[in-house]
Amino acid sequence: MWKLSVVVLAGAATLLAQTYGIGRPATPEQIRDLGAAIAPDGTGLPEGSGTVAAGREVFAARCSKCHGEKAEGAVGPALVGGQGTLATAKPVKTVGSFWPYSTTVWDYVNRAMPFDQPGLLKPPEIYAVVAYILNLNGIIGSDQVMDAKSLPKVKMPNRDGFVADPRPDVGNNVGNNVGNNVGNNVGNNVGKKAKR
Numbered sequence: 567m568w569k570l571s572v573v574v575l576a577g578a579a580t581l582l583a584q585t586y587g588i589g590r591p592a593t594p595e596q597i598r599d600l601g602a603a604i605a606p607d608g609t610g611l612p613e614g615s616g617t618v619a620a621g622r623e624v625f626a627a628r629c630s631k632c633h634g635e636k637a638e639g640a641v642g643p644a645l646v647g648g649q650g651t652l653a654t655a656k657p658v659k660t661v662g663s664f665w666p667y668s669t670t671v672w673d674y675v676n677r678a679m680p681f682d683q684p685g686l687l688k689p690p691e692i693y694a695v696v697a698y699i700l701n702l703n704g705i706i707g708s709d710q711v712m713d714a715k716s717l718p719k720v721k722m723p724n725r726d727g728f729v730a731d732p733r734p735d736v737g738n739n740v741g742n743n744v745g746n747n748v749g750n751n752v753g754n755n756v757g758k759k760a761k762r
């Protein structure tokens with residue numbers, strides 16, 4: 567009897583959904599707000615494009631109050647500099663010196679920045695502000711335009727600075743690299759936070 571009522575209930579739920587049209591497909595905006603991840607190779611990047619010049623405006627309006635006029639750091643961490651310091655006693659880890667993928671910068675800004683209003687920026691603004699940060703770091707020229715095709719092609723200075731997780735319980739595949747890098751970034755950020 568118990569089993570029967572479960573079956574009957576489950577059937578009723580399906581019927582209800584069909585009859586009353588409960589639920590609907592999530593919109594692209596909703597999926598984005600929930601934090602759809604952009605893969606290192608750029609899979610998942612949306613349409614739109616942004617120039618360095620446009621990014622300068624976005625940065626001045628939305629980011630500089632926390633990261634400084636030229637992204638040199640204020641209450642938020644520096645987003646420029648540090649190239650060549652990673653192997654020294656005082657490594658300076660920034661987007662320019664440490665982050666292995668430009669696409670991760672896009673993903674992070676999309677989901678987490680501005681710190682006080684995450685989700686505020688539209689894709690073209692994110693392409694633009696990421697272009698500006700890359701340009702400040704000397705990684706792309708000031709006339710380059712970032713979009714779903716060009717951004718994944720940008721080679722970050724520390725692209726080859728990460729190693730696969732050597733533990734035997736985890737295989738040496740791409741997935742692990744991603745996990746490692748995310749772990750490192752999180753660790754890095756937590757570390758920086760603790761210092762402030």
Ligand code: HEC
Nearest residue numbers: 628629632641642643659660661675679680681682695755
């Ligand atoms: C209200 C202050 C605030 C604003 C505005 C803000 N940020 Fe941030 N940002 C932070 C803080 C604080 C962190 C560090 C967060 C952490 O470690 O968890 C951060 C971290 C970052 C990082 C990661 C840096 C790293 O190497 O770990 C990036 C990239 C970034 N912000 C970009 C931006 C961009 C682009 C904007 C403008 C669209 C912006 N932020 C606006 C406060 C801010």
